Amino acid sequence: MTGPQPKKTRAPRRRNAEASRSSILQAALVEFSTQGYDGARVDNVAARAGVSKPLIYDYFGDKEALYAAALLEAYVQIRGGEKKLNLEGLDPAEAIRKLVTFTLEHFRRNPWFISILNTENLRGGATIREMHGAAGVQSDLVKKIRRILEEGERQGKFRPGVDPVDLYFFIASLCYFPLSNIHTLRSVFQRPLDDAWLDSHAVEAGTMIVRYLEA
Amino acid sequence: MTGPQPKKTRAPRRRNAEASRSSILQAALVEFSTQGYDGARVDNVAARAGVSKPLIYDYFGDKEALYAAALLEAYVQIRGGEKKLNLEGLDPAEAIRKLVTFTLEHFRRNPWFISILNTENLRGGATIREMHGAAGVQSDLVKKIRRILEEGERQGKFRPGVDPVDLYFFIASLCYFPLSNIHTLRSVFQRPLDDAWLDSHAVEAGTMIVRYLEA
Amino acid sequence: MTGPQPKKTRAPRRRNAEASRSSILQAALVEFSTQGYDGARVDNVAARAGVSKPLIYDYFGDKEALYAAALLEAYVQIRGGEKKLNLEGLDPAEAIRKLVTFTLEHFRRNPWFISILNTENLRGGATIREMHGAAGVQSDLVKKIRRILEEGERQGKFRPGVDPVDLYFFIASLCYFPLSNIHTLRSVFQRPLDDAWLDSHAVEAGTMIVRYLEA
Amino acid sequence: MTGPQPKKTRAPRRRNAEASRSSILQAALVEFSTQGYDGARVDNVAARAGVSKPLIYDYFGDKEALYAAALLEAYVQIRGGEKKLNLEGLDPAEAIRKLVTFTLEHFRRNPWFISILNTENLRGGATIREMHGAAGVQSDLVKKIRRILEEGERQGKFRPGVDPVDLYFFIASLCYFPLSNIHTLRSVFQRPLDDAWLDSHAVEAGTMIVRYLEA
DNA sequence: AATGAATGAGGGTTCATTCAT
DNA sequence: TATGAATGAACCCTCATTCAT
Structure with a gap:
């Protein structure tokens, strides 16, 4: 293209398994x-990774196993x-608000996470159910929430008896849905759902969660 | 219908056609x-519908068009x-609670609705974006919400300034997420997420929404 | 090739399932x-049959099933x-000689029969073992042999107690081996193993069998 | 062998090489x-031999050459x-009987011999035809047979004019066929073809050959 | 001498789609 | 209106073979 080349310069074979x-x-x-799972092409994976297809099969076995590895990687x-x-050290309500903002931001910055979760749920969870070590993958976050709840309760600001996992589900719900469903919502409700909207949505969601927790 | 008709009518005409x-x-x-879209098989559709494949192509054109029709049908x-x-006539807070419970129940009873929405969002909304009449398909619900909000505000129970669409997003979020993600949540958090849990989740979600609205 | 053609004349699609x-x-x-089984290409089968590959899968399922059908067809x-x-009506010894000649001739004229049997035995008989109705496929021949043996015995020419199946094995052995192994035998023993040799071989084999049977 | 050698020796030289x-x-x-040839996997050979694949290519060149070497090895x-x-020193008829029994036993104990011959014949003898030294590989056996025939003739027990190679073909036929085709025969004729049957088959085959030879 | 890393070429199989009746 | 018969184009996966150390 840029001039005659005596030899096609092939990308050198990488000799690094890891x-x-x-x-x-x-x-x-x-x-x-x-x-999605069925729409994914092993060819595309190979091309994007800059390796040959057989190498993928060598390392991962088959498409299903590759998918399982990708799903785990998403969680990791x-x-x-x-x-x-x-x-640490924040006012409990502030901590909750920060957590909500962070969660939405986190989802927004890692859109493949939501997508692969949707994919897996569309598949009925067939893969994650068989996955060793899926449980506990999110325990850190739950611990953090538990600590906030305890601190809020200790300070008399939060009511007792709120389960941290249930609370996480609420927070995740509010952050997940408008991102997960962004395309259908835009079309049906004709809202932009742009960054500004999402930012203010996060604030409102924070408010909602905090009010729910308040004593 | 039963007699011969002059040419040119391309749409099927027999009694059975509809x-x-x-x-x-x-x-x-x-x-x-x-x-999912890529996982779906036209053969399966034909078998399940008890018709031949060419008939499907006759009626709908191709897989993509069939999918678009199915998606619209889901909304309908x-x-x-x-x-x-x-x-009508309920106390505003009660109305909200009932709406939340209904929404979750509605999603639970029609699981293909969540699934096809997930599918469409996984596809980037390519289909719904081109779909005429997607907008406004849910305007009834929004109107109902608007009326409740106005009534609550009128009674001095709800604070003003809440957008009915935004509120619907919140409600839908809380109902959608634990159903949409039921398989991954079960595996990762090892909760049963059974009917009892969902029932109580709906109640808590109602509480959360109501608190958020209260003046 | 032979001149410009306005439209590629495709072979018309045959519309005849049978x-x-x-x-x-x-x-x-x-x-x-x-x-052989592993060396066989479904593509080649399709090309030789003048049909497309999917049609083969439509009718037979997969390569293994196609092979099973071919094996059964060979026997049929x-x-x-x-x-x-x-x-009928021949002198017993003559009948035996005729049978031997016929068997060798039959194998010679249908070389794919020996080849597919070799293939199947190389596979450990995996397919024929599962084949419904493989047994009895050759019962006609055994019946004929039995009748000859009985007649020979009745005439006092053949000794009693010879099992017709065992005898068939002997006859088949003598006819099968030089055809089945024709290539290795030619190379190792440097005999032509041409038609003339095979003809005289059949005669000698007939003699051997008859002598074995004689009272 | 053990000392350094001036270049150019391409064959591996280490003690382990052989x-x-x-x-x-x-x-x-x-x-x-x-x-079979097409069913064989170089990977499997490497695994079974406990070496790496490139070593095989180093030693033998390619799959075809490896196969040729294996075929020759089978004969050797x-x-x-x-x-x-x-x-030596046996009564001619006894020698023949012993030879028949031995041949069947030999085939039975080395089943890969029959299998690789079948494979090679399925391939049309392409490999053995090119193989130097295939001829004469079995000359010892032919010599032994020739000596028995001569001795039998000398003693007036065997008729003259029997070609030792032709006789070997007969013997081999009777021993080869029921082993080579054991799987299809079992299925089609529903005989066990177990060791007992084979033993008695060998005896009968001996009788047949001896009768054929008798003056 | 020996091998872990990597790939080009191709094989079996599937699937959306069309043909011809 | 309706469908049995048929196929082009891929897709997943395998395998003989080579590269680079």
Whole structure:
């Protein structure tokens, strides 16, 4: 294209199993979350990862196993982000608000997470049910919530008896839905659902959760 | 209908035509929501509808168009159910609680609705964006909510300034998420998420919404 | 090639399920016996049968089932040939000699029969073991042999106690081996194993069998 | 062998080299005879031989060459067994009977021999035809037979004019067929074809051959 | 001498779609 | 109106073979 070349410069074969593995994994995560399980193409994963198809089969076995690995990777990556969230020493209501904002922001920045969860639920959870170690993958977040609830209760600001997991479900619900369903909502309700809307939605959601918790 | 008709009418005309069409539609709705777009098989639709494949192509054109029709049908059916919801004359808070309970129940009873919405959002809303008449398909519900909010405000029980669409998003979020994500939540958090849990979840969600609205 | 053609004249789609089925079967028989099971290509079967690959899958299911059908067809065809063999009213020794000559000739004329049997035995008989109705496929021949043996015995020419199946094994052995192993024998023993040799071999084999039977 | 050698020797030189080579060869023999040429997997050969795949390519070149080496090895091994057969000083008829029994036993004990011959004949003898030294590989056995025939003739027990190679073909036929075709015969004729049957079959085959030879 | 890493080429199978009646 | 018969185009996966150390 840019001039005659005596030899086609092929990209040099990478000789690094670990690097290959992880680039395949990332490519798979993208492919499965943008295309769904059945829509995903192993060819696309290979191309995106810059490896040949057989290598994928060598490392992961088959499409199903590759998908399972990508799904686990999605959880691992999202958990990694959540670990960076620091809620220590904040006023409980503030901590809750920050948690809500963070959650929505986190989902927004990692859209493949929502997509691959939708994909997995569309599949009836067939894969995650068989996945060793799926449980507990989010325990850190629950611990953080529990601590906030206890602190709020201790300060007499929050009412007792709220289960941290249930509360997490509420928070996640409010952050997940408008992102997960952004396209249908836009069409049906003709709202922009742009960044500004989402920001204010996060604030309102924070308010809602805090009011629900208040003694 | 039963006599010969002058050419040019392309749409099927037999008495059974309408029945065939609607059984195809129902079968497509089931197939697409249980299998996703790429996982859906036109063969399965034909088998479930009890017709031949060419008939489907005759009526709908191609898989994409069939899917679009199924998606619209999903909205039509769900809207039909919502019309039966009567919130007139109730105390505003009660009306809200009833609306929340109804919404969750409605989603629970029509699981293909959530599934096909997830499918469509996974596809980036490509289909619904092109669909004429998608907008306003849920205007009834929004009107009902608006009326409740106004009544609550009039009675001094609800604070003003709450947008009915935004409120619907909140309600839908709380009802949608635990159903949409039931499989992954079960695996990760090891909660049963059974009917009893969902019932109590609906009550709590009602409380949360009402508190959020209270003046 | 031969001139410009306004439209590629495609071979017209045959609209005859039974004809398609049987041409696939014949093509499969040829392919499997010349290439072995693993060497056989469904593509080749399709090309030879003049149909598309999916049609094969439509009719037979998969390669394994196609192979099973071809194997059964091999037996059916060979049995058809054997039915035409008339040994009635001959002198017992003559009948035996004729049977031997016929058997070798029959194998020689239907080389795919030996080849597909070799293929199946190489596979450990996995397919034929599961085949319904494989037994008895050759009962006609055994009956004929039994009758000859009884007649020979009655005439005091043959000794009693010879099992017709065992005798068939001997006859088949002598006819099968030099054809089945023709290539290795030619190379190792450097004999031509041409038609003349085979003809005289058949005569000698007949002699051997008759001597074995004589009282 | 043990000292350094000036370049150009392409064959591996380490002490283990010969061991690797022969374990590959044995593994290949097993793989090719149990799976056929196209069914054989170089991976399996490597695994069974306990070496890496590139080593096989280093030693043998490609799959075809490996197969040729395995085929030759099959003959070499079987010839080695036949050398141990001692027929000296026996009564000619007894020698023949012993030879028949031995042949069947030899085939039975080395089933890969029959299998790889079948494989090669299925392939049309493409490999053995190109193989140098295939001829004469069985000359020892022929010599033994010739000596028996001469002795029998000398004693007036056997008729003259029997070709030792032709006789070998008869003997081999009777021993080869029921083993080579054991699976299809079992299914079609529903005989056990167990060890007892084979033993008595060998005896009967001996009788048949002896009668054929008798003056 | 030996091998872990990697791939081009192709095979079996599926599926949306059309043909011809 | 309705469908049995048929296929082009992919897709998942495998395998003989090579690269680079």
